[in-house]
Amino acid sequence: MITKEYRILAANGLHARPATSLIRLARQFKSAIHVTKNEKRIPLQSMIGLLSLAIKHGDILLVHIDGEDKLFAATQLDKFFNEDLQNL
Amino acid sequence: MNLKITGLGVSPGVAIGKARVLRKTKTALRGKVLSTDAEIEQELANYEQAVTGSLREINAIRNENTNLSAEASDILETQVELLNDPQLRGDVTERIGTGRMTAHDAVLEAIAALVQVFRQMDDEYMRARSADIEDIGNRLMRQLSPGTAESMAHIELDTVLFAEDIAPSDALTFTADTISAIVTRMGGKTSHTAILARSKGIPAIVGCVMEPGQVADDDLVIADGSEGLVIIRPDEATIAMYNRKKARENDQFKLKSLKDIPAVTRDGKLVKLLANISGPDELEIVTANGGEGIGLLRTEMLFLGHDSFPTEEMQFEFYKKTALKLASRTLIIRTLDIGGDKQLPYLPLPAEENPFLGYRAIRICLDREDLFITQLKAILRASVYGNLKIMFPMISSLQELRQAKAMVEKAKHELAASNLTYNAGIEIGMMIEIPAAAVMADLFAREVDFFSIGTNDLCQYTVAADRMNQQVEKVYDPYNPGVLRLLRNTIEQANLHEIHVGMCGEMASDPMATLLLLGMGLREFSMSASAIPGIKHILINNSMAKAREITENVMKMDNSATIIRYLKEEGQ
16 A cells, blocks of 8 residues: 655645546546545545545645555656646 | 615625525425335435436536536536535435435435535635535435426526525526626625626625515615625615716626627627736636637746746746646747847846847847757647647748747757657747738748737837837837738738737737727737727627728728727727
């Protein structure tokens, strides 16, 4: 399993639009992906679950990736959090 | 008379209209307990059908409204995700399977529980998402038992809508023509309804606490979205005062409400309205004004903001960020236009007698291959992220153009050698801002993909008058028939050779010139974002036939005073 830590730099946090993009991205991988914020852990499949974490600017997230394509998934999620999120 | 209620204005503007009070039909649990497995199977199937039906509904909205705003399509995408949400599905199917509830009751209860969770969050934005979940619930309920929600059909003109809350899906269908304002008790600045109201130019006031019976259907009301004020049954003096305020404010807002309307003339000619910008930060204003893309990205600000030449990487990030925000919309990047009145602290150039006729723009870039190739490589690398085009400034001869194009090829080879990707078919164009180029438009048109006319420089070079020099202010005149002939030649040659032609100079935003340029055959206008609504207003209220007639008449006139007088009369 790969665990990654991200600080959310987007001014508006993880709003409905970026959350939609993230859920759709995660769906493309075979790996099971979970997100933890403040010890609350949710599977990265549910928009409602993701929104209920109320992720704001400056929050720190842990992303856990487990499965055969975990390396590829990790690089794509890296790109999402480090690059794409700033533009969404 | 004059009953005043205050709330929070979330979308500015003044509206005077007739009240229409929407009452929510509360759907209650029916309490039926399923007794057989067959019934459970049936209810599970009913739920799946309701989800499919709702998704079909959303698709239909998308298909029927081909020019949905970005805000509206985002909201629909979120709804699709919520309908497919495994947590909601789990909550509902468990209530049916284990709780033996009907699909109707299960959805009602599951949605109510989720809405409760979101309402209790301490973040305002997340609280506002409860309305999105309620909206999904209403969609599903309409599928499960048709007729449960009050229809928004048959709304009369100039209606001020009063409601507990308005679902984003309903707000999606509103237009400023019918709904003149929205007043609700619930909601906040970040509710999707508030966002949609702003994007459509409909004044909206939320958080209005009203007693039952304070407003009834057909009451005359004033809604002031700028002040967050509602006046019910106003007296004559108040109406007169607000009519004046409305006239003042609505000129601006009405124009902004044109944002999502395509720029099409009365006889159906489509015109592209683009914006001139200096960086990605300005894109929000462009979208807010209905800009369809970028006709000119100046790159000088990128170079001016540093102590030394920005590296390829820094430039790449800058172009890429702009490209990503624009997605597939046009982005024309002008290569460095430095010199003249714009100096770089780290590129000292000797003082010149005539800087505007001196060492500037492409003339420097062709000498300084290092900095030009760096910029071209950065643009090429960013070209895979959007619809980028390269434009050279200050081209005066074919030789210069061919040299610049050779540099682009060289930059491509260097990228290919380093295994970096780029759009090999990227379009290359040039500014027409030197009279020699305008006269040779027929020759240039064979070697570029597009022209963009820079009227500021073209005018000052054609009439030989410095536009900064007040003593020759009168000489600097874009309506000089000589300038107009150069414009017409450039546009005609571009159309003849079937290449794109746009204009990014100040004349593109001059309302007096719009029909004249349209009549000449110009189909792309690029200007500062705030000027777009005004120009669009002119385009959609006129026809090609009129534009051609104006051009024909103007081209027969022999002096600019007559031309300006005529254009002013036609513009009345």
